[in-house]
Amino acid sequence: MLKTGQAIAALRANANMTQEQLAAKLFVSRDLVSKWETGKSPPNYKMILKMAELFSVEVGTLFDKDRILTEELSPCIPSGCAVGPEDLKEAADDFLASLSARDRSVFIRRYYFFEDPSEIGAAYGISEAYVRTILMRTRKKLKRYLKGALV
Numbered sequence: 001m002l003k004t005g006q007a008i009a010a011l012r013a014n015a016n017m018t019q020e021q022l023a024a025k026l027f028v029s030r031d032l033v034s035k036w037e038t039g040k041s042p043p044n045y046k047m048i049l050k051m052a053e054l055f056s057v058e059v060g061t062l063f064d065k066d067r068i069l070t071e072e073l074s075p076c077i078p079s080g081c082a083v084g085p086e087d088l089k090e091a092a093d094d095f096l097a098s099l100s101a102r103d104r105s106v107f108i109r110r111y112y113f114f115e116d117p118s119e120i121g122a123a124y125g126i127s128e129a130y131v132r133t134i135l136m137r138t139r140k141k142l143k144r145y146l147k148g149a150l151v
Contacts, residue, residue: 004063011051038072044116094149106134
């Protein structure tokens with residue numbers, strides 16, 4: 001599967017669109033489109049949805065949800081842990097129920113809705129750095145929780 005930036009560049013080229021024309025359709029700057037295509041900055045999930053609609057493709061053509069989950073959450077799964085997806089889902093649901101409402105919401109917005117930390121911060125009136133701190137602490141808690149629940 002193509003990476004997100006490569007997929008955007010290919011779809012844009014197939015549509016005979018310049019970066020500037022795509023930027024205008026999405027109400028963003030050409031520089032931002034360039035950053036997406038070069039992989040310097042990933043588009044947020046809302047932009048992915050807009051581009052999928054614009055190019056008439058499935059979201060999966062532009063975005064691999066499993067890759068994000070694997071990259072960010074795989075360190076939370078204890079090593080040597082051989083459990084099925086249902087056991088993992090049940091443990092994760094129990095873990096989420098143990099979080100404060102804000103931390104649970106931040107976690108879900110990031111890993112279910114794939115919102116960018118800057119968007120999450122804007123929604124809660126906190127900095128992007130603080131959102132990243134909440135996510136880091138929550139991932140550490142998740143790892144400890146899963147170690148006790150699954151091993």
